[in-house]
Amino acid sequence: MFALDLASQLEALIILSIIAILALKFRLLDRLGVAASIPIGYITIVFAGLRYFLILLAFFTISSLATKFRVKILGEEFIEKDWVRGWRNVLANGLASTFIIIAPLFFSQLTSQLMTIGFLGALGTAFADTLATEMGLLSRHEPRMIINLRKVEKGTPGAVTLYGYLGSMLALLILCSLAWILQLADQLMIVITIIAGILGTTIDSLLGAGLQQKYRCTVCGRIVENPKHCDKPAEKYSGISWINTHIVNLLSTSMGAMIAMLLYILLA
Numbered sequence: 001m002f003a004l005d006l007a008s009q010l011e012a013l014i015i016l017s018i019i020a021i022l023a024l025k026f027r028l029l030d031r032l033g034v035a036a037s038i039p040i041g042y043i044t045i046v047f048a049g050l051r052y053f054l055i056l057l058a059f060f061t062i063s064s065l066a067t068k069f070r071v072k073i074l075g076e077e078f079i080e081k082d083w084v085r086g087w088r089n090v091l092a093n094g095l096a097s098t099f100i101i102i103a104p105l106f107f108s109q110l111t112s113q114l115m116t117i118g119f120l121g122a123l124g125t126a127f128a129d130t131l132a133t134e135m136g137l138l139s140r141h142e143p144r145m146i147i148n149l150r151k152v153e154k155g156t157p158g159a160v161t162l163y164g165y166l167g168s169m170l171a172l173l174i175l176c177s178l179a180w181i182l183q184l185a186d187q188l189m190i191v192i193t194i195i196a197g198i199l200g201t202t203i204d205s206l207l208g209a210g211l212q213q214k215y216r217c218t219v220c221g222r223i224v225e226n227p228k229h230c231d232k233p234a235e236k237y238s239g240i241s242w243i244n245t246h247i248v249n250l251l252s253t254s255m256g257a258m259i260a261m262l263l264y265i266l267l268a
């Protein structure tokens, strides 16, 4: 069982306060983004421990720096993806791993190994998907739609590039190296995290291509994921109205966690 001692709670509050101030100062998160990230960080430190929090922090910091780097090169206006992360982005990427951490409190069958591999599967997917997006946007090549491989404009939900998959592999190598150094994962867990992360990212693209609500800009004609483009409301094009990019992220990170746990049950 988890020990909810006062020291670890105090430690969590101090660490999170410092990170919240830095995240605001360097504009990695907006205010609501910070508010959403505090309970996620708190639960991760208090219920799972600092090693898990370091993995979460590495994901958040490297993803934010990658976004800053892309915005610096391409400009804010290039693609209207949120570049100061807000609460929706934080929850979409952090809810699945947080749920896995507290799940053993409700389901006694969940061993600590399953919790660890589920956590790595969820964050592996989130990290792989984020670096895939950033690397894909920076690539010179036009992306292709994952379902029919037709060339599409950058930023179209469901678009994939080879660069994107290289970004995913880079994210998973960073995550797994850290998990290995922190002695959170053994060899089997590393292999499973990489498989689950790549599959989770692919599921993200499939959901983006299939279910996600897409809009057509009435000015420039692009297919986009936001209901506004070129400063004008865009018209609905395809997909299900309540499934936006954040819901797709939440679904794919949950799937990444489930794939990882299932593989671990089958192979361990």
Ligand SMILES: [Zn+2]
Residues within 6 Å of the ligand: 217, 218, 219, 220, 221, 222, 229, 230
């Ligand atoms: Zn437009």
